[in-house]
Amino acid sequence: MQLALVIDPGKCTSCKQCELACAYEKEQTFNPSKSRIRIFDFHEEGRFVPYTCTQCDEAWCQQACPVNAITTDHASGVKLVHDNLCVGCKVCTIACPFGTINYNADTGKVIKCDLCSGDPACAKACPTDAITYTDVEQQGFDKMRAWAAKTDSAAQTS
Amino acid sequence: MSWTRKILRVNLTAGEITTEPLNMEWAQKYLGQRGLATKYLSEEMDPNVDPLSPENKMIFATGPLTGTCASTGGRYSVITKGPLTGAIACSNSGGYFGPELKFSGYDMVILEGKSPKPVYLSIFNDNVQLRDASHLWGKSVWDTDDEIKAEVQDPLAHVAAIGASGEKGVLYACIVNNKHRAAGRSGVGAVMGSKNLKAIVARGSNGVDVENPDAFFAATDAGKKVLAENAVTGEGLPAFGTQVLMNVINETGALPTRNGRDVQFDGAHDISAEAMAEPRRADGKANLTTNVGCFGCTIACGRISTIDPTHFSLQGEGRDRYKHNSGGLEYEAAWALGASTGVNDLDALTYANFLCNEHGLDPITLGATIGAAMDLYEEGIINSDTTGGLELKFGNAEALTKACELVGTAEGFGVELGMGSARLCAKYGRPELSMTVKGQEFPAYDPRGIQGMGLTYATSNRGACHLRSYTVSSEILGIPEKTDPLVTEGKAGLVKAFQDATAAVDSAGICVFTTFAWTMEDIAPQVNAACEGDWSVDNLMEVGERIWNLERQFNMAAGIKGDQDTLPDRLLKEAAKTGPAQGLVAGLDKMLPEYYELRGWSTDGTPTDETRARLGL
Numbered sequence: 001m002q003l004a005l006v007i008d009p010g011k012c013t014s015c016k017q018c019e020l021a022c023a024y025e026k027e028q029t030f031n032p033s034k035s036r037i038r039i040f041d042f043h044e045e046g047r048f049v050p051y052t053c054t055q056c057d058e059a060w061c062q063q064a065c066p067v068n069a070i071t072t073d074h075a076s077g078v079k080l081v082h083d084n085l086c087v088g089c090k091v092c093t094i095a096c097p098f099g100t101i102n103y104n105a106d107t108g109k110v111i112k113c114d115l116c117s118g119d120p121a122c123a124k125a126c127p128t129d130a131i132t133y134t135d136v137e138q139q140g141f142d143k144m145r146a147w148a149a150k151t152d153s154a155a156q157t158s
Numbered sequence: 159m160s161w162t163r164k165i166l167r168v169n170l171t172a173g174e175i176t177t178e179p180l181n182m183e184w185a186q187k188y189l190g191q192r193g194l195a196t197k198y199l200s201e202e203m204d205p206n207v208d209p210l211s212p213e214n215k216m217i218f219a220t221g222p223l224t225g226t227c228a229s230t231g232g233r234y235s236v237i238t239k240g241p242l243t244g245a246i247a248c249s250n251s252g253g254y255f256g257p258e259l260k261f262s263g264y265d266m267v268i269l270e271g272k273s274p275k276p277v278y279l280s281i282f283n284d285n286v287q288l289r290d291a292s293h294l295w296g297k298s299v300w301d302t303d304d305e306i307k308a309e310v311q312d313p314l315a316h317v318a319a320i321g322a323s324g325e326k327g328v329l330y331a332c333i334v335n336n337k338h339r340a341a342g343r344s345g346v347g348a349v350m351g352s353k354n355l356k357a358i359v360a361r362g363s364n365g366v367d368v369e370n371p372d373a374f375f376a377a378t379d380a381g382k383k384v385l386a387e388n389a390v391t392g393e394g395l396p397a398f399g400t401q402v403l404m405n406v407i408n409e410t411g412a413l414p415t416r417n418g419r420d421v422q423f424d425g426a427h428d429i430s431a432e433a434m435a436e437p438r439r440a441d442g443k444a445n446l447t448t449n450v451g452c453f454g455c456t457i458a459c460g461r462i463s464t465i466d467p468t469h470f471s472l473q474g475e476g477r478d479r480y481k482h483n484s485g486g487l488e489y490e491a492a493w494a495l496g497a498s499t500g501v502n503d504l505d506a507l508t509y510a511n512f513l514c515n516e517h518g519l520d521p522i523t524l525g526a527t528i529g530a531a532m533d534l535y536e537e538g539i540i541n542s543d544t545t546g547g548l549e550l551k552f553g554n555a556e557a558l559t560k561a562c563e564l565v566g567t568a569e570g571f572g573v574e575l576g577m578g579s580a581r582l583c584a585k586y587g588r589p590e591l592s593m594t595v596k597g598q599e600f601p602a603y604d605p606r607g608i609q610g611m612g613l614t615y616a617t618s619n620r621g622a623c624h625l626r627s628y629t630v631s632s633e634i635l636g637i638p639e640k641t642d643p644l645v646t647e648g649k650a651g652l653v654k655a656f657q658d659a660t661a662a663v664d665s666a667g668i669c670v671f672t673t674f675a676w677t678m679e680d681i682a683p684q685v686n687a688a689c690e691g692d693w694s695v696d697n698l699m700e701v702g703e704r705i706w707n708l709e710r711q712f713n714m715a716a717g718i719k720g721d722q723d724t725l726p727d728r729l730l731k732e733a734a735k736t737g738p739a740q741g742l743v744a745g746l747d748k749m750l751p752e753y754y755e756l757r758g759w760s761t762d763g764t765p766t767d768e769t770r771a772r773l774g775l
Contacts, residue, residue, distance in 0.1 A: 013396075013448075013449060013450055013451035013455075013458035013460075014450055014451055015451035015452070015453070015454060015455050015456060015458060016232075016254070016453050016454060017227060017454060017456065020226070020227040020454065021227065023365070024227065027365060028371075029365025029366065029367050030225055030226050030227060030365055030366040030367070030368075031261065031363065031364065031365030031366070032257075032261070033261065033361075033362070033363035034363070034365075043337060043338075043462075043483065043484070044482035044483055044484070045482070045483060046447035046448050046450075046462040046464075046483035047448075048450070125227070127382065127386065127456035127458075128458075
């Protein structure tokens, strides 16, 4: 079973605990500027949206990489950056349509979400379940259930 | 660890920017933020300086837990001599600004002197600059925030700014970061304006480390669990915000109403959390859109709201900026702008609250000052000629919003209202109508119905304030244990314990709202794991007591002595007319002597040599 991050902006409060957890997991320091997941604050709309890599099946970043530094872990579907191969050319950052792979000037390599080897720190740190880690094939089921609940098919008289 | 151990010092007169090591000996005695910055201010500055002169200094200070994953670990405070009170000012804010100072590599920023022209300070790690702000002078906080982010070409930077009110010396101008979080009280925004400093923008890319990571994660995880499982921090505050208190305090008979004439407001429900959640007729939406957390906060009590599109405040030209979501009403603001003025129009209050955020005003002093002006108006002391046409009658929502607009830009009668109620009422010969202690308006708890708050207000080092010892927790909510709000017995000890604990919490980088659920037993392990040194419960309480006495010393040196530990006559002499406290006045005289004794102060409220020696002062 493949798992994936499911993000529900409706539950996000913009507390940044996911950014802190990600940064600590990856950099061993509380430094949100190095987080692989980011919360964007749409103040005027009253909306907060956590955003990170969705691990595309056919990943633009991977296809654009000229030195094959990005590989797929076939069991998890995760796209991994190999620091020993990455030359810091940043072509992947241009290729990614979502902007979720980024250059780290401190190391000269790119960084992206790798789902923490199957135990993502962001999901564990989220206090409101805005970020969960669930079966990739069932990601829509909660939404389906919510819409199903709104279906008014009972007690129709005509 | 957890401290960056570095201070940024900016001499605005000379335009000089320097860094220096943090005094770690002081950090061990004063922890950080509120305590440590007060130590720096006390050591570096004569407490007798004019608050709005270049001789006053102001310090933006973070705590050791600021920027860590400790729940609510995102706070900063502004410490300076306050122009509203002449006392120590220490205003605490959340949002996302404070951690960026820390991520840039600084525990605090000390600002000195006065810039010859309007400037803003930009802090991007080691790249620190004073930049021209001539084009921003006169602009609102919201516009300044947007323009600075565009100028520095960094949408992820965070801005703390003042509006025109701070530039023009409104004595309760505040500093607003992230457009709706504020270092709110005592006029710290006016000090910033007097220095020609429009804003600070910051973004950092350094990490914050802790001393013992394993112990830190264990302690902070345990702390988050306590917050999540507590009825107030886990359910009440996220769902209803601090506004959960409006109906509760009204029923308690402790909601100061119409400038303290009454202790219950018949319009309380209309402006409560429950009303904010009700769908309105015009668009089917509720006033409350969602809740929001500050940096690191797992409680998320913040409100994001909209105004009813058919409301009078949104009609006419130039209203577009108020037609979307922004920071909504919290309890103190809803009380001050509403109950204190007798206005029960939720949308008018939401609009007035937006104005406070847009222009950088403390809603507590603003609302209470308008309430006092309404009292003067109803008494016939001032009239519409004095007010430039404002019909300042209790309950007049349109007059309220117009008055807020005028104070926001410091125009017309807004200039007089901008002095605060103490100066306003004194000017018109009725000083007793000002609901202030040491020049600062008391907030949303009437001491006639919650006796401990009378002592809290009277002895607060920054003038009347609920956040120095929130005995409402014990007297109303039963946290950590229930005491009777109508009696004075035992309150002296309660107030002292809350004051000392709160001073420590405010110095750690976390939010005092955690103490609805956390005791010092929950907090000490988090501080202890983050910081080197001994941060046991006992030591934190002693640090808190030391900070309290240091603030007191600052005030005494500034000429504010024990005779000012008092309350407005209305609270001491006019009994509550309705509710559970009917017939009661604030029994301050029954608590104050015992409080002085518990503090180790003389009968006139001066810390004794023995007490000072015990605390190492």
